[in-house]
Amino acid sequence: MGPDSSQDAQTISQVGEFGLINRVTSGRAQSPGTLLGPGDDAAVLAAPDGRVVATTDVLVEQVHFRFDWSTPHQVGRKAVAVNLSDIAAMGAVPTGLLVGLGCSPDLPTTVVDELAAGMWEEAQRVGISVVGGDMVSATSLTISVTALGDLQGREPVTRSGARPGDVVAVAGRLGWSAAGLAVLGRGFRSPVAVVGAHRVPEPPYEAGPQAAVAGATSMVDTSDGLLADLGHIAAASGVAVDVRTELVEVPQRLTEVASALGADARHWVLTGGEDQALVATFPQGRPLPEGWRPIGAVVEGEGVTVDGDAYAGPSGWEHWR
Incomplete structure (x- = not known):
């Protein structure tokens, strides 16, 4: 947003709630599907399909991110x-975002400026915008994002089919x-491609609707990780699922990174979370969309196996464990 040097030195408490909202939203173009953007009690978005797909994730500092790493x-x-x-995992296309931010009054406004720039x-x-949200005082920096999507006339692709x-x-x-997290956890900042994959995932957004x-x-x-999330589909x-x-x-x-760290690269691939890849099941004999690659099969029974056997060790991330 290019704040001047006097703004750079300011804290959240100095600019206030509405000043902060203005820094995040002013000068930003809204996507065509936004009929009424930030500035009123609520936003208004077009819903061409007549249904709205909605999801929320919360990220907490020192739990989901660290500013000495990212x-x-x-x-x-x-x-x-x-x-x-x-949104993509439901087979939908995104239409808008709502952002909730909880932060300390003495947080520099430049931190929020950069957070907002990354979000936008x-x-x-995917051609959408931040249409609204809320900002409150909090002891830990907390970011809550709600994404909305449109099914374009299709049925949602759920976990139960x-x-x-x-x-x-x-x-x-x-x-x-997972590899990037392991590198950062050892105090290193390279290889850049691996560390960067942990800092910013690259979801295949278009692959969801294509599937x-x-x-x-x-x-x-x-x-949560390939095996853990396949477990959600199986259940x-x-x-x-094998x-x-x-x-x-x-x-x-x-x-190469695993060898240097004394780790198991295949374990990262099977159980590492936060890559935000998509995994789906398709009827046998039907061509897979471009960019999709087969990795196994759905069979009778329950649970997830690897080469027909139970996987030794944790299958992925679980909160509170």
């Missing part, structure tokens, strides 16, 4: 990306964020 701009992008990937940048990747015989496929990167058009029977994003659908390791790519870069 810049505010990167945190802003990530806060939006994790929500937009959920990620939103513009997988059937035995379906092909399991994935779109996007796996294991990169829906191609007849995907179920879909989820890999926020909701009343089926079992992942075949010969089909799961382990990138050479991750293998």
Whole structure:
């Protein structure tokens, strides 16, 4: 937003709630689907399909992000990306964002400026805007993003539609964020590509609607890890899922990083979260959309297996564990 040097030195308490809102929203163009943007009691968005897909994620400083590992701009992008990937996982296209921010009164306004810049940048990747939100005082910096989406006349792709015989496929990167987290946890800041994958995920937004058009029977994003999120599909659908390791790519870069750290790159790929890849099931014999690659099959039974056996160790992230 280009605040001048006098603004840079200000804190949240000095500019106040409405001054802060103005810094976040002024000069920003609203997307065409926004009929009424920030500035009133609520925003108004067009809903061409007649249904609205909605999702919310909350990010808390020192739990989901650290400013000694990521810049505010990167945190802003990530806060939006994790929500937009959920919209894509329903087979929908994003239409708008609502942002809630809780922060200390003595937080520099430049931090909020950069958070907002990152949020707007990620939103513009899919052609949408921040249409409203709320800002409050809090002891820990907390970011809550609600993303809205449109199904474009299709039925939502839920977690409960997988059937035995379906092909399991994935779109996007796996294991990169976990590798980046491991690198940062050891006190390193490179390789840049790996660390960057943890700081800012790159969800395959277009792959969600493409999967829906191609007849995907179920879909989820890999926020918790491939095996953990496949477990959600298995439980909701009343089926079992078997992942075949010969089909799961382990990138050479991750293998190199794992070797340097004494870690297991395949474990990162199978269980690492926050890549925001999409995993879906498709009827057998139907061509997969471009960008999707098969990694296993849906079978009779329950739970998730790897090459027919239970996976040893945690399958992904769980809160409060």
